[in-house]
Amino acid sequence: MLNLFSLLNFPLRRRIEELRPRLxxxxxxxxxxxxxxxxxxxxxxxxxxxxSDQLRDAQALESxxxxxxxxxxxxxxxxxxxxxxxxxxxxxxxxxxxxxxxRYASRQTVQRVRLAIAGLPIGxxxxxxxxxxxxxxxxxVAAILDLPVGTVMSRLARARQALRQHFMAEQAPKMTxxxxxxxxxx
Numbered sequence: 001m002l003n004l005f006s007l008l009n010f011p012l013r014r015r016i017e018e019l020r021p022r023l024x025x026x027x028x029x030x031x032x033x034x035x036x037x038x039x040x041x042x043x044x045x046x047x048x049x050x051x052s053d054q055l056r057d058a059q060a061l062e063s064x065x066x067x068x069x070x071x072x073x074x075x076x077x078x079x080x081x082x083x084x085x086x087x088x089x090x091x092x093x094x095x096x097x098x099x100x101x102x103r104y105a106s107r108q109t110v111q112r113v114r115l116a117i118a119g120l121p122i123g124x125x126x127x128x129x130x131x132x133x134x135x136x137x138x139x140x141v142a143a144i145l146d147l148p149v150g151t152v153m154s155r156l157a158r159a160r161q162a163l164r165q166h167f168m169a170e171q172a173p174k175m176t177x178x179x180x181x182x183x184x185x186x
Contacts, residue, residue, distance in 0.1 A: 012052070015061055020045060022062075023069050030073055040076060044069040116166045117159075124159035131156055 023044055028037035047068050048055075055064055098106065117125055130141045131152075138156075142149045 012055075012058060012061070015058075016045065016048065016065070019062060019065055023065060026066065027069060027073065031076075036076065040069060040072050043072045047072065112167075112170075113163075116163050119166070120159050120162055124155050124162065127152055127155040128159040128163075132160075 020041060023041040024037055027040040027044075028034060031037055031040065044065060048065050055061065117128060120128065126145060127141060130136045130144065131138065136144070138149050138152050141147075142152045145152070147155075
């Protein structure tokens with residue numbers, strides 16, 4: 001087997017061997033992957049050894065090797081680039097699932113409603129949770145709570161009114177217009 005290092009003159013080979021750890025460190029600082037950094041440094045050395053005749057100035061060996069490493073890094077990035085199928089993009093654009101912001105807003109709303117319901121008297125709380133949340137009919141709620149249907153309906157109406165007033169009061173500070181000051185000009 002042909003040893004590429006034997007093709008180079010000894011001082012140049014020794015300098016390349018000394019630069020290998022620096023090539024690795026530089027590659028690692030770019031990619032943060034030990035295996036990839038090792039591969040990049042190895043590729044850069046192989047390319048440098050196979051093209052050693054292109055090195056014009058032996059003093060520029062370091063910068064020449066680093067530029068080869070940079071080209072190897074770019075090639076690696078190009079090779080790893082993921083390509084998207086246009087069909088998948090169409091599905092992603094039309095995706096109707098809620099965004100993280102919408103899910104957060106929904107959780108906030110649910111929490112506000114739960115707190116408001118928790119503030120209702122127990123009779124109203126039971127009726128509104130059974131009718132509006134559990135979707136039970138008035139007759140079923142009346143049977144569960146052992147109440148007349150009319151009482152279920154009145155408690156539900158009072159609970160809904162209390163919730164409406166609660167949320168209107170929450171919105172009132174946001175909805176109050178700014179007073180414009182009137183100045184008298186003479």
